[in-house]
Amino acid sequence: MSEPVAVRFAPGDRVRTRAVDPDRHTRLPAYARGRTGRVLAVTGSWPLADDVARRRAEPRVEPVYTVVFAARDLWGEGEHDVTLDLWQSYLERPEGTGDGPGPYGRKKEAVS
Amino acid sequence: MSGEHTSSAVAARVRRLEERLIGEGLVTDGELDAVLTAVLEGASPLNGARVVARAWSDAGFRERLLADANAALPEVGLSMAGGLQEQRLKVVANTAGHHNVLVCTLCSCYPVALLGPSPSWYKSEAYRSRVVREPRAVLAEFGLELPDGQEITVWDSSAESRYMVLPRRPAGTGDLTEEQLAELVTREGLIGTAAL
Numbered sequence: 001m002s003e004p005v006a007v008r009f010a011p012g013d014r015v016r017t018r019a020v021d022p023d024r025h026t027r028l029p030a031y032a033r034g035r036t037g038r039v040l041a042v043t044g045s046w047p048l049a050d051d052v053a054r055r056r057a058e059p060r061v062e063p064v065y066t067v068v069f070a071a072r073d074l075w076g077e078g079e080h081d082v083t084l085d086l087w088q089s090y091l092e093r094p095e096g097t098g099d100g101p102g103p104y105g106r107k108k109e110a111v112s
Numbered sequence: 113m114s115g116e117h118t119s120s121a122v123a124a125r126v127r128r129l130e131e132r133l134i135g136e137g138l139v140t141d142g143e144l145d146a147v148l149t150a151v152l153e154g155a156s157p158l159n160g161a162r163v164v165a166r167a168w169s170d171a172g173f174r175e176r177l178l179a180d181a182n183a184a185l186p187e188v189g190l191s192m193a194g195g196l197q198e199q200r201l202k203v204v205a206n207t208a209g210h211h212n213v214l215v216c217t218l219c220s221c222y223p224v225a226l227l228g229p230s231p232s233w234y235k236s237e238a239y240r241s242r243v244v245r246e247p248r249a250v251l252a253e254f255g256l257e258l259p260d261g262q263e264i265t266v267w268d269s270s271a272e273s274r275y276m277v278l279p280r281r282p283a284g285t286g287d288l289t290e291e292q293l294a295e296l297v298t299r300e301g302l303i304g305t306a307a308l
Contacts, residue, residue, distance in 0.1 A: 027270050029217050031244065043200055046272045064271045066202075075245055080264035082244050085271035 004045040004061040013039045015091040025053035028090045036094050037069040048087050062088040151195050160226040161297035162188050165290045168281045177203050194225050205278040210263045212277045213304030215243045223274035254305040277304040
C-alpha cells in the first residue's frame, strides 16, 4: 500500500469534480461529474477504488471527503442536497489552480 | 435487474465462484464461513433500533453518536468492525426542519451490521436512480409526505462510509423505557423512507 496522500481540502472548501468519463471502474458517479460542491467532512484516507479495481499492487491511498451538492447544480432543478463520498483525485479547486494530474492520468490544461 | 441478489441463479454463480477459489487454494470453506458468520451474525435492524432508543434517552450519547459514531457504538455493545476492516459510520439526525434519506447509487452499500440485509427495493434501479433526483416524490410513494419547506439531504454512500438515519422521537413517548422505544424503530425509519 502506498503512503497516504496529503489532505488538500478542508470542510467548507468549494470543490469541483472532474468531468472525465474513464473507460474503467471509478466511484465518481456519472451524475456528479464536472459539478461544484462543498466539502462537509474529511472521512479519513482509503485505497483509491479505481486502483483497487485495477488490482494495482500499490493502490494510491487518498483522503476521502464527504461533499455536498445542491440538487440544482446536479439536475438543474430541485431544492434538496445530495452528498457523496469522493476520493481526493476526483476533486479540484473550482478556479482550476494548484492541482496536479487527476486519477485518469490527464494533465491539467495550462491556464492562459 | 439489480434487485435480484437473492435469486437462485445468482446464488449458484456465487457458489461456483466459491468452489473455484477453494479449488485454487486461495481460500478455504472455513475461512469463508468465518467471515460470513462474523458479518451476518446478529446483523439486524434491532441493533440500529437499540442505538436510536439510547440516543433518544440519553442526550450525551446522542451528541457522541452524531460526532463520532464508531467511538460511540461500543457504549451499546456494537461496532462496525465485524467485516474484513472496520467501516466508518456516520449517523445523520432528522429534525423538524431537516429530513435525511440513504441510498447507494453505484451499487448497494448499506450498514449491514446495524440494519441487517438490505430490502430488495433499496437495491432496485428505480430507487437508486430516482431518490437522488426527486426524493420528495419518492418518499411520497413510500407514504412519507414531507411538509413544504422541509429540507432534504440524500446521502449517497459512494465510498467507505456507511450511514444511518437517527429518526425523530415520536410524540407522546416520554414515559417509555429504552426497550419500549426500540420497538418503535423500523428499518425504513433508519434508512429515512419512513417517519416514526
